[in-house]
Amino acid sequence: MPPVITPRTLKGFRDLLPAQALAREQVLQTARQVYRSYGFAPIDTPALEYLEILTGKGSEETDKQLYRFTDHGNRQVGMRFDLTVPFARFAAQHIGAIGTPFKRYHLATVWRGENTQRGRYREFMQCDFDTIGTTSPVADLETVLVVHDLLEAIGLERFTIRLNDRRILSGILQTLGLTEQTTVVLRGLDKLGKQPAEAVARELTGHGIPAATADRLLSLAGLSGTATDVLAGLEPLVGAAEVGQAGIKALANLFTGLAAAGVPAGRVLIDPVIARGLDYYTGIVLESFLDEMPGLGSICSGGRYDNLAGLYTKQQLPGVGASLGIDRLLAGLEECDQLEGAETPADIFLAHFDHAHVADYLRIAAALRAAGMAVDFFPEPKKLGQQLKWAGKKGFRLALVIGSDEFAGGTAQVKHLATQQAATINWHGDLAVLVDAVHSQLEAGG
RNA sequence: GUGGCUGUAGCUCAGCUGGUUAGAGCGUCGGUUUGUGGUACCGAAGGUCGCGGGUUCGAGCCCCGUCAGCCACCCCA
Structure with a gap:
C-alpha cells in the first residue's frame, strides 16, 4: 500500500462545492446579462502573458504579487493579476480591428501572490467591464448605472455606491500646495474609514505636511449628506483650482443623470475620501459596499482613466470601467447566510x-x-x-x-x-x- | 512579505494544573415489516487530536518547525 497523499489546496486557493459554485455561476450569469443589456461585448485573453507585459507598469507592489516562472521555451511568463492590464495590451494590439468606442466585458480568474484574509484569495474571479475610446460623461454615467443595475440584479438589498472624482482631489491638493505629496495624501485619506483621524493626521504631518493643512484634508471625511451638500462643502476646499471645479461640475451632472435614469436617491453618494490606490485613475472613481459588511471592503470598484494602453501603443485610449469582485461578494453573502442553499441545478x-x-x-x-x-x-x-x-x-x-x-x-x-x-x-x-x-x-x- | 491569534470526528465545540481504550450536539448512514422526505424512537459508521520533530516514565494539553485559517500593517476585488 503506497502512502496516501494528503488532499489539500494551496493557501489562498480553494475548491467550490456545488452550493457555492451554483451561487457563483448565477452571479456570473447576472453580470453577463446586465453587461450585455448595455451593449458590452465579451472578450477573453490568456491567463499567461509575457512577463514584460504585466510588469510594464513597474509598480513594485504588483511585482511582488505576480506569479511568475520560466516556461519550457525559456520565456519569462507571468499569470495575470487583474483584467485591466491584459485589456490594455489587447486594446493596443487589436484597436485597428475593434474600432472606438469599444465596450467589452471580461469574466475571468486572476492570481495574486499576496497574503490572504477573509474575502481575499490568491485565486479569484473578476467581472470587468470598460468603455474605451471616449471621454464622454455619458460613458461615466453609464458605468455607474451598470454597477447599480448589476448589484440590484444580483439581489442585494442594501448596498451603497460611493463616488468621487480624482480631479476634485487634484484641485484640493493644488489649492493646498500639496501636489508633490499626492501619493502620501491619497494613501492617508484612503485609510480614514478604517483608522482614527488622529492617526492619519499624524501620518500626514510625519510627511512634512503642516498640521493646519492636514486638518483641512481631514475635514473632507466630515462632509456628508446629499450630493449637493457634499459638493457645496467641497467648493471652498477646491478654491480656484480649475481641475477641481471641473470635477465638481462633472459629479453634479452625473447625479442629475442618475436621477433621470431612475436610480433611487441614497443608493449612490459622494465620498470625497475615495481615491483608489491605482494611480492611473484621472476622473470619476467609485467603490461599492454591502451596508451590512463595510469591513469586507469594496465589492465593485472602478473609475475613469486618461490613457489605458500608453505602455503598449502611442495611441491615446481614454476609458472608464469597473470590476465586480465576485468571490469577495460571495464570501460576504455566505457569511450573512444570504446564499440560497440549493445543491442541484435541476428543478x-x-x-x-x-x-x-x-x-x-x-x-x-x-x-x-x-x-x-x-x-x-x-x-x-x-x-x-x-x-x-x-x-x-x-x-x-x-x-x-x-x-x-x-x-x-x-x-x-x-x-x-x-x-x-x-x-x-x-x-x-x-x-x-x-x-x-x-x-x-x-x-x-x- | 511582517506581526498577533487559532487549528480536536462532515459542522459547532468540550477535554480540569500533561496520566489509562479522546467526548457531546448537529449532520451522515441503517432500522422502526410491503409505495412517500425534513418531527419522534433505536442503532451504526466516522478522529494517527492539521502535519513533522523534541521534552517526559507518559502529550490533545509543554517547546521548536511547518502547513492552513482569521486579524492588523501593506495593498486591493
Whole structure:
C-alpha cells in the first residue's frame, strides 16, 4: 500500500462545492446579462502573458504579487493579476480591428501572490467591464448605472455606491500646495474609514505636511449628506483650482443623470475620501459596499482613466470601467447566510420507483428536458422515503412520483418538496399533457 | 512579505494544573415489516487530536518547525 497523499489546496486557493459554485455561476450569469443589456461585448485573453507585459507598469507592489516562472521555451511568463492590464495590451494590439468606442466585458480568474484574509484569495474571479475610446460623461454615467443595475440584479438589498472624482482631489491638493505629496495624501485619506483621524493626521504631518493643512484634508471625511451638500462643502476646499471645479461640475451632472435614469436617491453618494490606490485613475472613481459588511471592503470598484494602453501603443485610449469582485461578494453573502442553499441545478426530481418502468421514466425525463426543464432521474430503485429525503436535501423544487399504480391509471404525483403539498396529474399516457402539467406546477410553486 | 491569534470526528465545540481504550450536539448512514422526505424512537459508521520533530516514565494539553485559517500593517476585488 503506497502512502496516501494528503488532499489539500494551496493557501489562498480553494475548491467550490456545488452550493457555492451554483451561487457563483448565477452571479456570473447576472453580470453577463446586465453587461450585455448595455451593449458590452465579451472578450477573453490568456491567463499567461509575457512577463514584460504585466510588469510594464513597474509598480513594485504588483511585482511582488505576480506569479511568475520560466516556461519550457525559456520565456519569462507571468499569470495575470487583474483584467485591466491584459485589456490594455489587447486594446493596443487589436484597436485597428475593434474600432472606438469599444465596450467589452471580461469574466475571468486572476492570481495574486499576496497574503490572504477573509474575502481575499490568491485565486479569484473578476467581472470587468470598460468603455474605451471616449471621454464622454455619458460613458461615466453609464458605468455607474451598470454597477447599480448589476448589484440590484444580483439581489442585494442594501448596498451603497460611493463616488468621487480624482480631479476634485487634484484641485484640493493644488489649492493646498500639496501636489508633490499626492501619493502620501491619497494613501492617508484612503485609510480614514478604517483608522482614527488622529492617526492619519499624524501620518500626514510625519510627511512634512503642516498640521493646519492636514486638518483641512481631514475635514473632507466630515462632509456628508446629499450630493449637493457634499459638493457645496467641497467648493471652498477646491478654491480656484480649475481641475477641481471641473470635477465638481462633472459629479453634479452625473447625479442629475442618475436621477433621470431612475436610480433611487441614497443608493449612490459622494465620498470625497475615495481615491483608489491605482494611480492611473484621472476622473470619476467609485467603490461599492454591502451596508451590512463595510469591513469586507469594496465589492465593485472602478473609475475613469486618461490613457489605458500608453505602455503598449502611442495611441491615446481614454476609458472608464469597473470590476465586480465576485468571490469577495460571495464570501460576504455566505457569511450573512444570504446564499440560497440549493445543491442541484435541476428543478425536478424524478423518483426511481418501479424498476420495471425504467424505459418509461427515461421517456418522461427526455420529454421534460426537451421542454426546457432540468430533471434528475434517481439512478437506483431505493426506498421512496430515502429518495425523497435525498431530493429534499439537494433542494429540488418538485418531486415526480410515478409508480405502477400511477402508470396503470395514467396519473402522476407531483410533490412540492418545500411545502410537502402534492397534486395528482391525469395525463392518460400522453407525454405532452404531463409536460404541460409539470410545467404549470413549476410556475405555480413560486 | 511582517506581526498577533487559532487549528480536536462532515459542522459547532468540550477535554480540569500533561496520566489509562479522546467526548457531546448537529449532520451522515441503517432500522422502526410491503409505495412517500425534513418531527419522534433505536442503532451504526466516522478522529494517527492539521502535519513533522523534541521534552517526559507518559502529550490533545509543554517547546521548536511547518502547513492552513482569521486579524492588523501593506495593498486591493
